[in-house]
Amino acid sequence: MKNLMNTALGLSLVATSALADGHASELTIAIVNNGHMINMQKVAEAYTEETGVALNWVSLEEGVLREQVTSDTATGGGQYDIINIGMQEAPIWGAAGWIEPLEFSDEYDVDDLLPAMRNGLSVDGTLYAAPFYGESSMVMYRKDLADAAGVTIADNDSWDNVKAAAAAMHDPDNGVYGACLRGKPGWGDNMAFVTTVVNSFGGAWFDAEYHPTLDSDEWKSAIEFYVDLLGTYGPPGSEGNSFNEILALYNEGKCGMWIDATIAASFLTVDGVEYAQSPNAGNPVGANWLWAWAMAVPTGTEKSEEAHAFIEWATSKAYIEAVGNHADFGWSKVPTGTRASTYAIPEFQEAAPFAAAEMAAIESAAPEATDLKPYVGVQFASIPEFPEVGTAVAQEIAAALSGAKSVDEALEAAQSAADSIMSEAGYY
Incomplete structure (x- = not known):
């Protein structure tokens, strides 16, 4: 696995993820119990090792996740620091102020996100949830x-x-x-x-x-x-x-x-x-x-800075490389449907015979009124x-x-x- 410390993104994550008193923080993350999200728990062990940020995963069936996350976020319950949401919720919740706008470093390369995914998770050009994987x-x-x-x-x-x-x-x-x-x-x-x-x-x-x-x-x-x-x-x-x-x-x-x-x-x-x-x-x-399971930060979390830093890592090019080079997963298991650069990686092209059909489906989806x-x-x-x-x-x-x-x-x-x-x- 590529070491996070070898990248500018990795260094910035380490710098922003520790509390001022030097003690490790913990992020509570609500995720859907689908394969890519479950795999992330294993890949993210390296994130904890390098940043000191402990990760408390709450993995829920799709319908239960939506019910619990909606209730907690709407009421400002503060149960989660990061939540899985999708294209239906992200623009509405962003406009309502339930989730925080996302701003990432230049290295994140937001322009690499597929337009369908970026637009579907934004309000007036502001990204409110970062796509972890996208699909048609x-x-x-x-x-x-x-x-x-x-x-x-x-x-x-x-x-x-x-x-x-x-x-x-x-x-x-x-x-x-x-x-x-x-x-x-x-x-x-x-x-x-x-x-x-x-x-x-x-x-x-x-x-x-x-x-x-x-x-x-x-x-x-x-x-x-x-x-x-x-x-x-x-x-x-x-x-x-x-x-x-x-x-x-x-x-x-x-x-x-x-x-x-x-x-x-x-x-x-x-x-x-x-x-x-x-x-x-x-x-x-x-x-x-057209859909994306994305990661967002509920407004009012006391760990906003660390939550933003984790999302930047988990939805980055570096994360895709980490999955592709992971001994337990490999290039056929990387999250897809989010970045144009993923589809240009030779190892991914060789391992994913479905790639062309997936991209064609995403590009032909028609969410507009x-x-x-x-x-x-x-x-x-x-x-x-x-x-x-x-x-x-x-x-x-x-x-x-x-x-x-x-x-x-x-x-x-x-x-x-x-x-x-x-x-x-x-x-x-």
């Missing part, structure tokens, strides 16, 4: 199973062709399911994938006046398709599966295809995986999402009320997937809940 979504499929079944999957394929491929690969008697997709309820769980399906069918969360549109024909067509695809060709209990559950199933050889975060490709251990750009039903805009949708965001709406709306709708979609409700019943209840939330918030 894409199709990851077993080419051996596709070949044996005599099917192909193309970039931006039609959903009908994708369903046909799932049907051909589906072999539950031998423990293989045609399509593994998110079903666990949550605005960042099942609704991340579901929203891209809705987008591709020409739907959106809200109309121009921010009335929910869950009772539209586009939503009905998309949800009927999703429930049929996953209910017929997915693993049993899909309403309980999100990223980590499906990653385990895929690596056990139980999935023909998985449409999910591009970052998943870093953690696939099955041989012969191929990649394709996300399917669409005639409207490719919004068929693949359009005539179709009045809000910023692909798989979410960048408004304060969205987490509440998305969570309520997620429960109804999961109920439709499990068979507890019909699609019509689920969407009727979802529309009612969303309308109540938006009306109470004063949108109309």
Whole structure:
């Protein structure tokens, strides 16, 4: 591993990370329990050795993390010095003063951050959260199973062709399911994938006046398709599966295809995986999402200077080199989707056959407001009320997937809940 002390960045971190009285400090960091964040705990042991800053990790499942971090940050609880948040929260929380603006040294090279990630985590050009890893979504499929079944999957394929491929690969008697997709309820769980399906069918969360549109024909067509695809060709209990559950199933050889975060490709251990750009039903805009898990400093922490210093290190070029050269990880496990320079590293190019597909997905994602949708965001709406709306709708979609409700019943209840939330918030 490259020694931090050999770089100007490393020296500056050492200089800024000790308390005035010379005693070591401790930072409490709330992270999502995904692979890259878990790996960081091991890589960061060198940071503690060189700076004297102890790191107290609080690793939480995605939905629990969002709930706890939102509650603590909104109330100024001070439980965490650094938090994992994403593109939905960062601009809103930054504008509200809940998190601190980030300013880094010249060596950090903020211009190296991919524009999609930097813009999505900024307010009026000011960065409020630094991307630890970024992602879009894409199709990851077993080419051996596709070949044996005599099917192909193309970039931006039609959903009908994708369903046909799932049907051909589906072999539950031998423990293989045609399509593994998110079903666990949550605005960042099942609704991340579901929203891209809705987008591709020409739907959106809200109309121009921010009335929910869950009772539209586009939503009905998309949800009927999703429930049929996953209910017929997915693993049993899909309403309980999100990223980590499906990653385990895929690596056990139980999935023909998985449409999910591009970052998943870093953690696939099955041989012969191929990649394709996300399917669409005639409207490719919004068929693949855009997200970053980022690191931010809650306003009011007593360890602001040390928190900023750690984030600068953890999201730097030096950190990517540290992972690439780490004996336990290597170049196939570096956090991706954040810096242009990562994709130019020869060792990474050799170790990451998914790199080109990932970059293509990130560059084609379309978070901007359009005539179709009045809000910023692909798989979410960048408004304060969205987490509440998305969570309520997620429960109804999961109920439709499990068979507890019909699609019509689920969407009727979802529309009612969303309308109540938006009306109470004063949108109309």
